[in-house]
Amino acid sequence: MLGPVILAASRSDKMRRFVSAAPGTKQVVGRFIAGETVEQVVPIVRDTTARGLEVTLDVVGEDITTREQAFAARDAYLELIDHLKSLDLGTRAEMSVKLSMFGQALEGGHELALANVRPVVEAAAAIGTTVTLDAEDHTTLDSMFAIHEELRKDFPQTGCVIQAYLFRTEEDARRLAAGGSRVRIVKGAYKEPASVAYQDKAEIDKAYVRILKILMEGDGYPMIGSHDPRLIAITQELARRAGRKLDEYEFQMLYGIRSDEHVRLAAEGHRMRVYTAYGTDWYGYFMRRLAEKPANLLFFVRSMITKN
Ligand SMILES: Cc1cc2nc3c(=O)[nH]c(=O)nc-3n(C[C@H](O)[C@H](O)[C@H](O)COP(=O)(O)OP(=O)(O)OC[C@H]3O[C@@H](n4cnc5c(N)ncnc54)[C@H](O)[C@@H]3O)c2cc1C
Numbered sequence: 001m002l003g004p005v006i007l008a009a010s011r012s013d014k015m016r017r018f019v020s021a022a023p024g025t026k027q028v029v030g031r032f033i034a035g036e037t038v039e040q041v042v043p044i045v046r047d048t049t050a051r052g053l054e055v056t057l058d059v060v061g062e063d064i065t066t067r068e069q070a071f072a073a074r075d076a077y078l079e080l081i082d083h084l085k086s087l088d089l090g091t092r093a094e095m096s097v098k099l100s101m102f103g104q105a106l107e108g109g110h111e112l113a114l115a116n117v118r119p120v121v122e123a124a125a126a127i128g129t130t131v132t133l134d135a136e137d138h139t140t141l142d143s144m145f146a147i148h149e150e151l152r153k154d155f156p157q158t159g160c161v162i163q164a165y166l167f168r169t170e171e172d173a174r175r176l177a178a179g180g181s182r183v184r185i186v187k188g189a190y191k192e193p194a195s196v197a198y199q200d201k202a203e204i205d206k207a208y209v210r211i212l213k214i215l216m217e218g219d220g221y222p223m224i225g226s227h228d229p230r231l232i233a234i235t236q237e238l239a240r241r242a243g244r245k246l247d248e249y250e251f252q253m254l255y256g257i258r259s260d261e262h263v264r265l266a267a268e269g270h271r272m273r274v275y276t277a278y279g280t281d282w283y284g285y286f287m288r289r290l291a292e293k294p295a296n297l298l299f300f301v302r303s304m305i306t307k308n
Helices: 002-009 013-021 025-032 038-050 067-085 109-126 138-154 169-178 201-217 229-241 259-267 283-292 294-307
Strands: 054-059 093-097 131-133 159-163 182-186 221-225 250-254 272-278
Touching: 002 283, 002 294, 013 025, 013 283, 025 283, 025 294, 038 054, 038 067, 038 272, 054 067, 067 093, 067 109, 093 109, 109 131, 109 138, 131 138, 138 159, 159 169, 159 221, 169 182, 169 201, 182 201, 201 221, 201 229, 221 229, 229 259, 250 259, 259 272, 283 294
Parallel strands: 054 093, 054 272, 093 131, 131 159, 159 182, 182 221, 221 250, 250 272
Antiparallel strands: none
């Protein structure tokens, strides 16, 4: 019940101001956000990769309202790539981007987002790595898939995300798997209406497994974005049945969530990539993490009370 309420709050400016100013917020946010600046995140990248894990880096931010903010988002990623250059990690450190942060919702937004993300993908390729386009709410996806297809003409390693809770996703998965794409499959983190998405957790899990099968049997590179132990076990079994070797798919989990599992899967020889978010505009990202696990909200409220 709490999840949808928190997701609705994630779009409220009033709540954003309240949560951002609340005592104790920083401490709880720090569990999910690796730092505020590129200088803070680089040592974390170095440490994570030294432990045999891989990373995908997300400069937090979304739903921007001016073109200047969109250009600033592009520049933040270019600055990050500049810092990654000297680490020489290749695909062990890739980037995740949200097109709404690159101007997708502004006037002429589709072209603007494409124009802004292209130099980031080019710069990533120049240091031997790549970019994955995150999936946001369902109204943005046709544009995201079109941008993905356009970028793949020059940079075929560009990845994208699909969400198991959407009815449309099995069809998207078939197209992407046949096209040999890198695809991250996740359950889905936004508040979506019953007209486009499964609302029931068990239905979402079943859809996830159907999509996993499509990806595993296809020609692409599946990236399994989930902390769900059942889905991880099913992935291993489906990969085995599809005859995929350990380096022909990867697991991905979020920074700060089930960190022991990151290490366990990597020790078993799996590719394990940690989605590492950093930056100052963390509100939307943070609220989705609270919505996924209401116990996080209790922890947050408790930390506010003890700080008072
Ligand atoms: C690498 C990665 C990238 C993602 N990218 C996107 C994207 O582009 N678009 C999108 O819509 N969604 C994205 N998501 C979020 C995703 O849609 C889910 O909301 C999120 O992963 C929770 O689902 P789950 O599969 O972990 O299963 P759940 O059933 O939600 O969780 C399984 C278990 O994991 C743990 N867990 C899960 N979430 C949390 C949390 N927030 N705090 C503490 N413990 C938790 C709990 O132990 C829980 O019981 C991404 C997730 C990952 C891992």
